[in-house]
Amino acid sequence: xxxxxxxxxxxVKRTGEKVFLECVQDMxxxxxxxxRQDPGLGLRxxxxxxxxxxxxxxxxxxxxxxxxxxKERFSxxxxxxxxxxxxxxxxxxxxxxxxxxxHFGDGTRLSIx
Amino acid sequence: DQQxxxxxxxxxxxxxxxxxxxxxxxxxxxxxxxxxxxxxxxGPTFLISISSIKDKNEDGRFTVFLNKSAKHLSLHIVPSxxxxxxxxxxxxxxxxxxxxxxxxxxxxxxxxxxxKP
Numbered sequence: 001x002x003x004x005x006x007x008x009x010x011x012v013k014r015t016g017e018k019v020f021l022e023c024v025q026d027m028x029x030x031x032x033x034x035x036r037q038d039p040g041l042g043l044r045x046x047x048x049x050x051x052x053x054x055x056x057x058x059x060x061x062x063x064x065x066x067x068x069x070x071k072e073r074f075s076x077x078x079x080x081x082x083x084x085x086x087x088x089x090x091x092x093x094x095x096x097x098x099x100x101x102x103h104f105g106d107g108t109r110l111s112i113x
Numbered sequence: 114d115q116q117x118x119x120x121x122x123x124x125x126x127x128x129x130x131x132x133x134x135x136x137x138x139x140x141x142x143x144x145x146x147x148x149x150x151x152x153x154x155x156g157p158t159f160l161i162s163i164s165s166i167k168d169k170n171e172d173g174r175f176t177v178f179l180n181k182s183a184k185h186l187s188l189h190i191v192p193s194x195x196x197x198x199x200x201x202x203x204x205x206x207x208x209x210x211x212x213x214x215x216x217x218x219x220x221x222x223x224x225x226x227x228x229k230p
Contacts, residue, residue, distance in 0.1 A: 004156070033217075040122075042202065042222035043157070058217075090156050099145045099164050102218055104156035 003027070004105035006091050012111045019078040021108050023091030029103075030096040032074035034058075034066065036087040037107070043090065049074055050096070081112045116140045117205050119221035128230050132190040136203030136221055139184065143205040147218065148177060148188045151200045160201075161188070193228045200225045 007022035025032065033048040035058075045058030047066040055066050063085060067075040074093075078085055088109050092102040118137045126132045134148075144165040149157035163170040163177045163186070170177050176189045190197055204218040 009154075040222060043220040045217065048217065092156075099162065101147055101159040101162055103159060104149075106156045107154070109154070 004091055004093055004103055006089075006105040006108050008108050009106065010109045010111075012113060013078075013081050014113055015081060015083060017078075017081045017112075019081050019110070019112075021076040021078075021089055021091075021110070023074045023076070023093075023105060024072050025074075025091075025093040025103075026072065027093065027095070027103075028071065029093035030071070031094045031100075031102075032068065033092040033094075033102060034064075034074065034076045035090045035092065036060070037090055038087050046076065083112050086110060086112045114139075115221075116143075117203055117219045117221040119201075119203055119224050121224050122222070123225040123227070125227045125229060126193045128195055128228055129192045132188075132193045132197065132226055132228065134188040134190075134201050134203075134224050134226065136186050136188075137184060138186075138205050138219075140205070140207065140219075141184070143207040143219075145206040146177070146179060146186050147204045147206070148175075149202045149204060150197075151202060151223070157202060190226075193226075195228050195230050198226055198228045 003026045005024045034046045035043045049055045049068045065077045088107050090107045091105045094100045094102040147162040148160045151157040161175050179186045200223045202223045203221040
C-alpha cells in the first residue's frame with residue numbers, strides 16, 4: 001500500500017513565524033501535491049511537483065513556497081504565517097501515467113495564533 | 114468558477130438503503146473521475162474511479178456511473194452502512210488543467226453522508 005506520511009498531525013504557530021510542513025511518500029511516485037482543506041471550500045491545490053527540484057503553482061500559492069530536493073520528500077513552507085493560513089493541510093502523491101489516483105496523507109491541522 | 118460541483122452539502126440515508134451521491138462538471142476535457150472518502154481528522158481515501166471511455170465501474174458495494182453527455186457522475190453505495198458516514202469528494206482530471214500536465218485533480222466541495230442505524 002502507498003504510504004504518505006506528514007510529519008505533524010497538529011501544529012500551533014504564531015503570526016509571522018516561518019513554518020515548515022513535511023511530507024514523505026514511500027512509493028517512488030514522481031508527482032507530489034499540497035492542498036489545504038477549509039469548510040465549505042473543499043480541497044484547494046497550493047503547489048505541486050512532477051520531479052525533483054521542479055515545482056508549479058496551483059490555485060492558491062500566495063504566501064506559500066515549496067521545496068523538493070529528494071523524490072520522496074515534498075515540503076510546504078509558510079514564509080510568514082498569518083491567521084488566514086489556519087487550515088488542514090494535505091499532502092498527496094501519485095505515479096506518472098494515465099489514470100493514476102492521488103494518495104493522501106492524514107493531514108496536518110495547523111493553527112496560527 | 115467551479116469546474117466540479119457537488120450541489121448537495123449533505124445526505125442522510127437509512128442503513129441498508131441505497132446512497133446516491135451526485136457530481137456535475139463543466140470541462141469536457143476531463144477524462145478521469147474519482148471519488149474519495151474522508152473521515153474527520155484523516156486524509157481522503159481513494160474509493161473508486163472511472164475513465165471517460167466507460168460509463169460504469171463497480172467495486173463491491175460501490176458503483177460509479179458516468180454520463181458524459183450530461184457531464185454528470187454519481188456514486189451509488191448499496192447497501193449503505195453506518196461506517197460509510199463520511200464526507201465524499203468527487204474529483205476530475207484531464208489534460209490541460211495546469212499547462213497541459215496530467216495528474217492534477219479538480220475537487221468538488223464534498224457531500225457529507227450520514228447513514229443512520
